[in-house]
Amino acid sequence: MTVPDAGKRQGAGLAFAYVTTLFFAWGFATSLIDPLIAAVKRVFDLNNAEAFLTTFAWFIAYGLMSLPAASVLSKLGYSRSIIGALIVMVAGCLIVPAATAADWYPGVLIALFVIASGVTLLQVAANPLVAELGSPKNASSRLNLSQAFNSLGTTIGPWLGSHVLLTGGVFAAGAVVTVATRTESLRSIDMAFLGMGSFFALVAVFIFTARKKINAAAPATTNAVSPLKALSSPWAVFGALAIFLYVGSEVAIGGMLTNFLESPDVLNAPIETAGKMVALYWGGAMVGRFIGSAILTKVRPGVVLACCTVAAAVLCLIVSQIGGPTAAYAVLSIGLFNSIMFPTIFTLTLERSTAPTSATSGLLVFGIIGGALLPQVAAHIADAAGRIQPAFIVPMLGYVGLTVFAIACIRTKPRAEVVSTASH
Secondary structure, three states: OHHHHHHHHHHHHHHHHHHHHHHHHHHHHHHOHHHHHHHHHHHOOOOHHHHOHHHHHHHHHHHHHHHHHHHHHHHHOHHHHHHHHHHHHHHHHHHHHHHHHOOOHHHHHHHHHHHHHHHHHHHHHHHHHHHHOOOHHHHHHHHHHHHHHHHHHHHHHHHHHHHHHOOOHHHOOOOOOOHHHHHHHHHHHHHHHHHHHHHHHHHHHHHHHOHHHHHHHOOOOOOOOOHHHHHHOHHHHHHHHHHHHHHHHHHHHHHHHHHHHHOOOOOOOOHHHHHHHHHHHHHHHHHHHHHHHHHOOOOOHHHHHHHHHHHHHHHHHHHHHOOHHHHHHHHHHHHHHHOOHHHHHHHHHHHHOOOOHHHHHHHHHHHHHHHHHHHHHHHHHHHHHOOOHHHHHHHHHHHHHHHHHHHHHHHOOOHHHHHHHHHO
């Protein structure tokens, strides 16, 4: 028995490493939206709400595609679903040059929706897969470790994206918006997405070569289960609402950061510099996830989540009330406390949901639609106020709601513990 068990553990470890590369890939893609907001705002002459349609197009895909994605996963299995998702993402990246060649902003939004549809299927497959590749006791710690590599992608994305998207053309020193400068900036957008498409293609090839290891270590997929079955579980619904608030709050902050740090009453920094500083926000999440992965092996996940949500709410309140460098440092530090939220909410919900895992996962990923809706609320507040700071009240209220979720988790035992107690 010893040798087969050791082989199974080794196989699960290799599969975990392969799947973790996906977390990096979609983290990189998602965080590229932050500098893209600032880029399209100037290139296409948009207000905040119009520029934030980029996040709307991206995250609305989670709302429309996450439930069908759970059915796709149950039918195709893990490796084929993952490879198919990456192919869709490559196709979306190829739409961008066609849209910019036509100087058509809605075409860029369509491309973002297609890419995000592929990311949605990746999320539905990879999050529960990582949770199952090992001991259930360490599921939160393991998922936080994978999410740390997701944060590595989100840290590199804004820095590299700002270097490509927010330099030259209309962003050159002293430049004015002309046909020539706009064309140069549009080509920069093309370059960013073609480069990202090439990266997704390489990851797809990598996963294809590792598909047998992933299939061998992955749990068996069930027959097609309607994601709507998750609606029968109050905890699945509660968890989806928590994901809605978390992603909406995180994305609203990330989307506002470049223009916030650039503003004269905060840092008055050049837009490329401000865009690159967004990497500190996502970098804080990366550091926090590595630290959190260790802490969660010793401290109850609900307690850690509550501490982080309270800290984030307080920081948002500070940012909404003051300006200058203090506000800049406060908003950048929120990323540290965001770090463990998504994976911890995910695993806490899976542990308490009475619905099938694939259905619960689909509903949780559906909650990511918060990234489409809450940033729009924040953007409209910023446009109405004529400045960005009051808009931070939106994520502050989101974190307050997450604190309620964390406290409820602390007061409620996981389903496995309830069953174990009942059996004794």
